[in-house]
Amino acid sequence: MEKNGFKMFCPVESYSGEVILLGHGSGGTLTAKLLNDYVFSAFGNEFLDKKHDGAIFQANGRMAFSTDSYVVSPIFFPGGNIGDLAVNGTINDLAMCGAMPKYLSLSFILEEGLPIEEFTCVIQSIRQAAIEAGVSIITGDTKVVEKGKGDRIFINTSGLGEVHPAADIDVNRIKTGDRIIINGNIASHGISVMSLREGLEFETSIVSDTTNLNYLIFDLLEAFGSDVKLLRDPTRGGVSSVLNEIAGQLQTEILIDQRSLPIAEEVESACEMLGLDPLYIANEGLFICFIAEPSAEAALEFIRRDPKGKNAALIGRVGGAVGKGRVVMESRIGGKRIINSLPGEQLPRIC
């Protein structure tokens, strides 16, 4: 469902009164009914159909493995919900390893009393996101906790992907002079959730950027191979936390230019209104790519040709060793300041 050009926050229009019960987590008859009625019917495939404790698949070569638990609140937000977020988030973690995602596991912790319509709505979003990303959900689990011991729905997805043969993603391959690309506007996801949570009504429609990045990354690796040295998605903690983590691992300086950082005007205004620094805000459809300098301009053009990279920009470069890692930003008016990692908690439960 759409409203004002973006998906509605809570797409459930009417409730039957049917809710998740503790018995749905018992492992007995009610669990089987829940799975048969809502889960297997949405995701049925040769793996799930076996209804075993796990799934068996054939693997050959380098595989990537990643996991994330999703606790975003509220579970429905402009542009998505916890379901597609949980698929795209893990898909993108695999893509950041240079892998094409193939298989996902799906594990729910449901709160007693969750309306069944909200559960099925999340299931449908998971289904759609999995289809779009080309992955199969091959194993899963469902637990239920008492009312007040959870918060509607928590989801864990773990994923497996096949690493691209040309991928050589390794922080230790980064050298002074390597350039840094980001594929789009920052801070959309965090601000969309935050504004909804705080009951703020912006005139503009800021929507989460949640999406899969696996095809774009695959194409990038096809085209630029090992010139792509590191890929990271700036989710929790935002761009600044990812760059600080890398600078810390490398013990070098990372230099970024505020003027080149892409951000939508309405997001920037919202950040100012909320007193938030967009560099610390979570993104769910972005990646940061460290690339060898000679390929940087071509890679930027390449990424910009993809709809998910149309606002891509070269935002900085790797400086020299300075004894300790740090991120230095040249501001719009030319001054320089050190950008630290997010010190505490700015936006809890953003993913």
Place this chain on the structure above:
Amino acid sequence: MEKNGFKMFCPVESYSGEVILLGHGSGGTLTAKLLNDYVFSAFGNEFLDKKHDGAIFQANGRMAFSTDSYVVSPIFFPGGNIGDLAVNGTINDLAMCGAMPKYLSLSFILEEGLPIEEFTCVIQSIRQAAIEAGVSIITGDTKVVEKGKGDRIFINTSGLGEVHPAADIDVNRIKTGDRIIINGNIASHGISVMSLREGLEFETSIVSDTTNLNYLIFDLLEAFGSDVKLLRDPTRGGVSSVLNEIAGQLQTEILIDQRSLPIAEEVESACEMLGLDPLYIANEGLFICFIAEPSAEAALEFIRRDPKGKNAALIGRVGGAVGKGRVVMESRIGGKRIINSLPGEQLPRIC
């Protein structure tokens, strides 16, 4: 720590007052500190040391993949805690696929205010259980929810294992006359947690049977190969739910003999006192094996030679097709009754 011959319920003897904060889930400085101080130091390996969004490993052949979220309450119980339970549970799901577990992911949902000593105690149990099972924790995630939106600690583990070359675990290979073996006494885990939760003090010390089964299963497959037709662990919902699920898939009758079902006297007494049927109680160190009749006696002897199988028993056999699946138990006094799957919720949050 031990007390009365079993591990203490809560092994933390003194609290510093340091607790989990929302900022520990921010993705920024506090998250990095929590991981560096407590997680990477416990599990450090070549995969985790890369501190990337996922781990890359080499795979060749048939792999098993499984996931489970653990929400057991209370988190410390006689014989274990949510940490070793979360490792052993997923390890055993992989073993039930005929696989030797190799890699685990580890994902926490922590409740704000969790004492840091309880977190580190769980971490140490996870570490020990992973070492015992021979698996490496190669990727992970940590989220924090506000006080009252979770319950101390929830854990997801997902696992990968290499399927034994001789394994041909498939419910559809089961035939009339196949025998059913269980490797030990039933109902210990559920009763240990339940008695603690209800504040019941049994004179005897009933402890959870949580343990890994991967080595025993590997040896069984080495010895009996494809004569092993199906392996399942009777966790949530107990023996009856697993057998009903299989009977339903096969559309045949499964016949079990109450006299042969191994159960400790003290557990049976506790079940009577609590008004619980041990057939529905969760187990965490048991497997049920469907095996070709000619190998059944030898397999039983083989399992009994392992300390984790010393109480193993042949508990039943597969009857003929009866139009629909059902489980029929011959009681101690010779009567027959149909054993249904657990209808509702008997023991919530048992794993």
